[in-house]
Amino acid sequence: MRDRNIFVVGMDEDNQKRLEKLRGAESYRFHGVIEPAEVYDTEIFPIEAMLARADARLNAFHEPIDAIIGYMDFPVSTMLPILCERFGTRSASLESLLKCEHKYWSRLVQQEVMADYIPRFTAFDPFDSQSLQTIGEANLYFPFFVKPIKSSGSRLGFRIESPEDFAHAVEKLCESIGTISEPFNYVMDHANLPDRIRSVDGGHCMAEEIIGGWQCTLEGYVFQGEVVSYGIVDSIRYPQVLSFFHYRYPSRLPASIQAKMQDLTRQIMTHIGYDNAAFNIEYFWDEVQGRIWLLEINTRIAQSHCDLFEKVDGVSHQQVAVDLALGNLPDMPHRQGEFAVAAKFFYRVFFADATVIRVPSSAEVEVLQQAFPGTVIKIQVAPGMRLSSLPEQDSYSYALAYVWMGADSDLALEANYAWLAEQLHFDFTDIAG
Incomplete structure (x- = not known):
């Protein structure tokens, strides 16, 4: 063969x-x-x-x-x-992919089968001077969240507390939304879309009710119509801000909550008609209100989680993408890796901007990697770089390094990273904010 x-x-x-x-x-x-x-x-x-x-x-x-x-x-x-x-x-x-990735279309489809698990929402045109009034007519009031109809990562997402916040966000959106709207519109032109969706193109944005709680990502796939969930990864944020601190696998959510998320996932992915491909869905569990919220659906495995699955389950979940593409039922192992828990940490600074003048050397990085077997450190900046030139950043911080680690327990994992982070030395000049 x-x-x-x-x-x-x-x-x-x-x-x-x-x-x-x-x-x-x-x-x-x-x-x-x-x-x-x-x-x-x-x-x-x-x-x-x-x-x-x-x-x-x-x-x-x-x-x-x-x-x-x-x-x-x-x-x-x-x-x-x-x-x-x-x-x-x-x-x-x-078409099934766009029902997930076009955020407005996705919310409309979700509303048909799981209206109790999604926030209030509306689409708006950031170039329309009456867009704030449009949002108010949809019964959305401060605070709310805005983001492009199609975005990449956390880019161009803003929490809006006031008209001044909205004006600032709209200014940023109008400056930068074209980098994604134009290529996304090209993709939309290849699809058979309802008129209601075609008129809300990549240059539009979403406003949504604020949701929150314990955030996680359910990784799954659909094979010949059967929806399978094979792992949930927790997304831990820095205190009081929207920036991610680390992704942790496996999830520490209660088993009943994980089971409910799996059930909701089967409902929505079957309703969408998505088949023979991988996906992931981001959820919140609001423990205070006792509610699960669906944040968004992504039509891929999460690349940031590849190392986590390899460390805990024994192989990257790229296994799922390859098997499905070959027409095979995914052969994904479970808990056959070297570690009980694994995480991807984001080493961040919360400046408005700065110029990098020093980063950890290759030798320094190697020493730290050797201190904790299985650790991988990827420095994202170089001397002379302005932080504002970094792509794929959220609106509130800059990720200077990514650190993947595994351990035998959550406590050991967090303690090991805390020690390692203290040894990562960056220096800056022209610091703003």
């Missing part, structure tokens, strides 16, 4: 190594399509040109193409159905 050819959009060296450790990988050949630099650490998404280059790369391959996969948010997630349809490989349909 021949090896299977699997093309990976934006595959870099680290992920290639992880992919080559998957179950069955001895009979797979992984090929990159679209350079990693075009989809990592950038805010420019020339999606039409990227698809053209992907077409050229795939058409020049003179062997069977068995699968095309990705494990990143926009633009990769939205490109996959288009590429897979062109080359006859497996993927969720573009």
